[in-house]
Every structure is written in structure tokens, then in C-alpha cells.
Amino acid sequence: MATSLLLPTAYLGGCIAAMSAFSFVYRRATAVSEIEPWFGPNVEKEQYIALLNSSTPVPEHHLRAALLRRAMADVKRLVHIQQEKPPLNALLRAGTVGDDLWKEFTVAEQETMAELQEVVAEANTYKEGWGQNIFTTAAQMVEHEKQKVVLEEMKTRKEEEERLAKLQEEREQREIKDKSKTDAEKREREAKKAAEELLKQEEVEKVKTKK
Amino acid sequence: MAQYTYDEQGVTFNYFVLSVLALFLVPLTLQWIYQTFKDAKAKAGKTYCNCEPCKSKSARLAAARKRSAVRHVANARILFIVLGWILFSFLAYKISMTEVHKVVWDPYDILQIPEGTELSDIKKTYRKLSLVYHPDKAPKDQAEEYEAKFVEITKAYKVLTDEDTRKNYEEYGHPDGKQSYTMGIALPKWLVEGSNSYFTLAFYGLLFGILLPTHIARWWYRSRRLTKDRILNGSMALFFKELKENSTHRDLIDILSTSVEFKEKLTIRPSDEASLVPIVTIIKEEMENRYGQKFEKSKRQFSAPYCYKVKVLIYAHLLRVEVTDAGLIKDQQFIVETSVHLLNGLLQIALVKLWLQSSSRIMDLSQSLVQAIFPGESALLQLPYVNNALLRQYYRSKKRTFPSVQKFLDAPEDQRKALLKPLSNDQYLDCMEVAKAIPQLHTLKAEFRVAGDSILTVGAIVTFILKLQNGVVVGVESAKTNGKGVEQSEINEKEDEDDEALDAVDAIIEGKKEIKESDERISPAHAPYFPGEKKPYWWVYLGDPKVNRIIVPPQKITDIVTKKTIKIQFPGPPKAGTYTFSYFVRSDSFVGTDLRQDIKLVIQEPSDLPPEDDIDDTISEPDEDSIAGQMKLMREQGISGAISGPPKPQTNQKPKADDNDSDTDSDSDDD
Structure with a gap:
């Protein structure tokens, strides 16, 4: 039970x-x-x-x-x-x-x-x-x-665009400057090299004439 | 009397287990073999380009595949297969070794004679056998066997000759009359024995009482947290609240960075902050230099540490800033892959709201993420070895830009070489190969049509037919058949006509898709910076840029290999007039391959439809041209279907929408 x-x-x-x-x-x-x-x-x-x-x-x-x-x-x-x-x-x-x-x-x-x-x-x-x-x-x-x-937005957008355009311009100028700088350096180096070579040649010629 | 006997020898039970095992093992094994075969094939067919990121990606993918295969799913499956087959062969061996009781009692078999033998022959055989198996003649050790055999033989003989026993046999299947009735249960005895009953019970309880419910509950709760697109509900809620009509790319990245997926699965290590600092400085510099934008921590709820981390890593990916920390690399891979997936959720929301601009930005971002190109950067960055410095140098000196890879390919070779000057010859060839593999879509035909009618009428279901061609293949063809250019084009035209005819038929007989075009499988996109493999697909949609609205939501097209005809149906505008839309074909993985073109939709009043008789006239005309005649026939047959057909979906849609509205109303009332 x-x-x-x-x-x-x-x-x-x-x-x-x-x-x-x-x-x-x-x-x-x-x-x-x-x-x-x-x-x-x-x-x-x-x-x-x-x-x-x-x-x-x-x-x-x-x-x-x-x-x-x-x-x-x-x-x-x-x-x-x-x-x-x-x-x-x-x-x-x-x-x-x-x-x-x-x-x-x-x-x-x-x-x-x-x-x-x-x-x-x-x-x-x-x-x-x-x-x-x-x-x-x-x-x-x-x-x-x-x-x-x-209205406000349009104003700010215009400003922003102007700013970007300016920035782009600056960058390009900077790059051109950089390039001209490197170019100038390059030319200088080349000029130096040429001068050295000229000197060498002259020396060689001198030795030849001495002989 | 019914009597249950358990399967003492386990023969029946073994059969049962064996068949169940086979049911699972055979398909699994076949699938496994197929998988390995496919993997091997895929591996053999894959050609990565030889650039550095591509190589490292393929190595990483291979390693990942191996790791995951060894550790997880495949391993368990192989283990199961091997163990299963071992068990299978063991059981099979056991079954073959156990003698099976002869269930059917066959007197002919016992006497070893064919059925229906003559009585005299039976007698002869019986006499012979009874002599052989007589108990008196038995060797000592086999006495019992002989006796049993002898009894059997006598019985069988009696059945075949004696009337009474024959009757018994025919009625009950046994010469002795009715046999005791037994029932077998195909369970081995040890399973139901009293001493083991607790274990059995416990096993059942564990399996059905605990393991099964918990498993289902876990699956249920996990799937309930996900939407249909397998994105967490929380993320979608966030997206819905944050996505705006004019969200920019930056906003989109911010929104992505808040996703709950990242919150839950991304671990924030204490070292993160320090290792993020150098990356952030590079990003800041790049952003300032390239776009004049500031990179900073987002505001509001986007400022949580995980959001910031996600944001930084996405930017690093887009700007291709190298991440050195191993943990962060892994995080970045996860983030990029998940982001591309999450973008689909964002896109869904933008589409439902019919925002054209934000939708297209989301698609932009998808392309950008896959190719690791910041939105708006040159599409040429998709090519190996090409980087920003290279491009800028070229652009500056030549004052010429290539907006897309297609334009780049179209340019003369010396220009291409000039751009890629620093590359070796091999590298150049690699680069060109990748460039050619990038799909270049062209529109062959784009038009609106209404099934069965020559003009578009108010309220009709308009079908937008767009025929696309992948430009790459054309380039190859024309290069091959330089001399036979004219012929080629003629053939193309013919094909076009055929296709057009097919189109017409398809437009009428809906539901029948063309299969022949999509036979080829598309290969994964060249995306060296994307962590996984990406099968490219395209969105095709109609929109109106003037009002920033999507007119017809996108269809996903996954298989544009050479040619593809896309049909999109939509209910036409309710008023007659000329509508100017644009159609868009946008890739999800390639930058600069998108198509966008304006198209006019002219809707006329139904009264402008030519009368029915007109069609009859035109049918009789092209009798001499059999194909055209058939076409017309088809068209006519289709008209009867088209008249009853098109209105159907409309009427179907309406009550559906009503239903749902009333549902939601009642819901809100309840609340």
C-alpha cells in the first residue's frame, strides 16, 4: 500500500x-x-x-x-x-x-x-x-x-571644397619643388662627375706627354 | 502461446546495426571522397599570381585549410568513417561466422533431392541416406548428430510419402503439426537484463531527456539571435537606427565598427592600445596627406574600445598600412571578412528605404574592402605591384590618368610599360594577366519589354532585359581571329538575333531560365589583401539618381562569365509618360568595373495598343521564314497566357500586403 x-x-x-x-x-x-x-x-x-x-x-x-x-x-x-x-x-x-x-x-x-x-x-x-x-x-x-x-550645410560644403582644392594645389607644388630639387641635385652630381672625369683624362694625357 | 525470445546470438540485432551503420557510412564516405577529389582539383587548377601579397595569402589559406581540416570537422568525420568501417567489418565478420538456424523446413533439402522428384527416386534416396545415417552405424563421437539427422530424414521421407504428415506439413509448415509460436525481439539479451536495466535507462534518459533538448535549445537560441542573413539581431538594430540617407563612407565604417559581432567575438588585449598607436599615426598621416581629412575617435556610442580598434584596423586595411602584431593581423582578417558580410545587412536596410546614394556607397565600400583600396582611389591598385607612389609618379610626369583597369588595358603597350617601369618583365606579365582576369562588362542590349505586347502600357508588368558580355573574352577572340574580324562579327550578330528570339520566348514563357550561358563556373576574385576567397557577384538594379531613389531593387547575379542575360520584372509606373532611369551593374569585389547608363522607359496608354487583328496579319506574313513563323506562333500562344498571366501576381500581392498590415495593426493593438 x-x-x-x-x-x-x-x-x-x-x-x-x-x-x-x-x-x-x-x-x-x-x-x-x-x-x-x-x-x-x-x-x-x-x-x-x-x-x-x-x-x-x-x-x-x-x-x-x-x-x-x-x-x-x-x-x-x-x-x-x-x-x-x-x-x-x-x-x-x-x-x-x-x-x-x-x-x-x-x-x-x-x-x-x-x-x-x-x-x-x-x-x-x-x-x-x-x-x-x-x-x-x-x-x-x-x-x-x-x-x-x-543653407548652413551648403556653406560648409563650399568651404570644404575650397580647402581641399587648395590642399591639392599645395601638394602638387610641393612635389614639383621636390622634383626640381632632386633634379638640381642630380645635375650637380653629374656635373661633378664630369669634372672629375675631365681631370682624370687630363692627368692621363699629362702622363702620356711626359713619356 | 506467444513467447518472446531475445536475440541470444545477436544475429538479428547485428543485422540491424549493420544496416543502420551502412545507411550513414556509405553517403558520408562517398561525400568525403568527392570532397577530397574536388579539393585536389581546385588546388591543381588554382593559379595565384606571383606577387608578394598573393603568395602569402595562398600560403596562409593553405595553412588555414590544413589546420581547420586536421583539427575540426573533417577530422571528426574521418574518425567516424574509419571507426564506422572497422565496426562494420567486425559485425559483418561476426554475422558471417554465426550459423543461422534454418527457419524454413524443407523436406527436399534434407533429402538432398530437387523438388518434384519421382516417388520411386525419393524412396531410393531415403533408403540410401538412412543406411548412411543409421544411428547404429555412427562413429562413437558422432552418435547424437547421426541420430538427429536420421530423425530428420525419416520425417522428410514421411512428409513426402505419408498422407497425414503431408497434410500437417502443408498446413503448419512442419510434419509434427502446429509448432509453438515464438516472437523474436532484435535486441541482445544483455541490453534488457535486470542487472543492466539501470544503465540502459540512464543512457536513454541522458540521450533523450538531457542531451537532445539541450542541443536543440542551444541551436534554437543561437539561431534566434541571428537574422535570416546570419547577422546578429543587435547589429541589424544598430544599423537600422544609424544608417542615414546621406551616410558617407566614413559614417558607414563607423556604423560597421559598432556591430555586436565585433563586440562579442573580438578580444581586447591589454597590449592592443600600445600596438595600435604606430598604426594610428601612419593612418593619420596618410589621411591628412591624401584627403586632408582628420582621423579621430568616433563620437557617441562608437567610442567603445572595440569600436575604435575595428575602425583603426579597417582603415589600416583600406590604406594598406602594414600591421605587424600577430594578434592584430588575425583580428584584422576577422574584421575585414565579417565587415563584407555585414555590409549585406546594411545594404538590405538601405534598399528597403530605397536610398540610392547610401546603397551605392555601401557597394563601394564592399569593393573597397575586398580590394583594400580606399574609396575613391585608383582602380589600378587592384593590380599586383602597383602602389600609390608608382601611380602618382606616372600621373605627374604624363598628366594622364587611367580611371579603370579597362582603360589601362586599352592603352598602348608602351604607355603601360611606362607606368610599370620599375617592374621586371615577369612582374609586368603577371600584372597584365591579373588585369585581364578582372571582368570587364559591356552592355550588349538593355531594354524594357512587356510580355506579348509591342509597347509598354500602364499597369503592365515590365520586364527589364539586360544582356551583358564580359569584355575579356571578346578581346581574346578578336586577337585570335584578326583576319576574319568581319566574319566573326557576323556570327556574333546572328547569335544576337537568336538570343533575341530566345529572349522573346523567355519573356512569354516565364520561369524557364536559360542554362546554357551559365555553364562555366566563375573563379574567385584576385584580392590579395582580402583574407578569404571571394567569389565575385554583381548587383543589377534600376534607380533614379535625380531623386536619389532606387526604382527596382537589385538582383544578385553570380555567374557572369562570358555572356549573361538578366531579366528583372517589376510593376510598371501607374501613369503614361517617359521616365528616365539609370541602370546600374555593380560588382561587389572589383573596383572600377561598374556600369551605369541612362535608359528611357516610355509608358503608353492601353488604347495605344495595336488591335488584335494586327497581330494576326503579322503572323501570316513571315510564313516563308520558318523560325520567325514559329516565333510568332509562340507569341500568339503566349498572349492567351499573358492576358490571364500578368494580372495574377498583382492580385496575389494585394491581399497579401493587406493581410500583413492588418496583422501588424492587431499586434500593436495588443501591445
């Missing part, structure tokens, strides 16, 4: 122990893989919150400006997410990127959406209805900044 009960209990206990051990190890292993944030820290948001909470009173137009900055940052993120989504989707389907990246991306997407809503709500506290068009304004500002950057 005793053995007939002992055996199934042991079997059941063993099974449960093995399974729980596996689940423990597995959970610990999967918990380690944290989701890496897609975007860096949202500086504009932090700045705005810091301004809101500052102990010294901040004039409202500063707060509004800070909120607009925050909206601009969000617009950039939103544009980025909208642009990246289709290619990422295609890559995921093709098996070229891993699931982790997709997970990261969806988390970032949700965060951005929440952030957008937050900004809208925040804007409405200043003036009813501002929330509806704050992002249009922000988008226009972003566009303007982009154009500025392009």
Missing part, C-alpha cells in the same frame, strides 16, 4: 519540481532583456517641466515658448516614426531584423502618441483651442529650421 502511493507522489513531485525550475530559470533569463529606448531623453519636455516647477515664478510667454519647443521635438519624432514604420515592417517580414527591434519601435510609437496628447492637453490650459493648432505651428517651425540647416 505504502509503495503504491509513494511512487505516483514522487513522480508528480518530480515533474512539478522540474517544471517550476525551468520556469524560474526561463523567466529570469527573459527578464534580463530590457527594451532599449528608441529615442534619447526628451530634453525639451524636461526643460518645460522644470520651468513649470521652478520655485521662482516664470512668465507665461516663456512657458508657452518652452511648450512650443517641446511640440517641435515631438513633431520630429512623429515624422521619424511615420517614415520608419513601413521599411521596418518590410524588413521584419523578410526576416532581416529581429523582433526586439520591432518591440522597441512599437513602444516608442506609443510613447510618442501619449506625449502628443499630453502636449495638446497642456496647450489647452493656456488657451482653449490652442491644442488643435499647436502642432501645425510646430511643424512649420521644424520645416523652417530644416531649411536653415540646409
